[in-house]
Amino acid sequence: MRIEVACVAAGREELASLDVAPGTTVADAVAQSGILARVPLHRETIGYAIFGHHVAPSAVLADGDRVEITRPLACDPKLARRRRATRQA
Numbered sequence: 001m002r003i004e005v006a007c008v009a010a011g012r013e014e015l016a017s018l019d020v021a022p023g024t025t026v027a028d029a030v031a032q033s034g035i036l037a038r039v040p041l042h043r044e045t046i047g048y049a050i051f052g053h054h055v056a057p058s059a060v061l062a063d064g065d066r067v068e069i070t071r072p073l074a075c076d077p078k079l080a081r082r083r084r085a086t087r088q089a
Contacts, residue, residue, distance in 0.1 A: 027057035
């Protein structure tokens with residue numbers, strides 16, 4: 001199966017295309033990609049998504065999947081919107 005693993009952090013974008021065996025999990029694919037060794041992220045705070053949909057590290061991949069390594073939000077989007085609305089008023 002052919003999959004991609006992607007990560008964006010601190011102005012860097014990493015993308016790895018991999019050939020993996022059927023039954024490979026998200027965590028397995030991320031480990032095989034080696035991206036976490038090159039991108040400085042706190043492993044305790046990262047999450048995973050497949051095409052933008054949050055998944056567990058134990059999720060099994062399908063051919064053509066794009067695994068995204070996600071990081072926590074810099075700020076709460078609702079709070080940011082309230083601040084912008086207050087400034088405009």
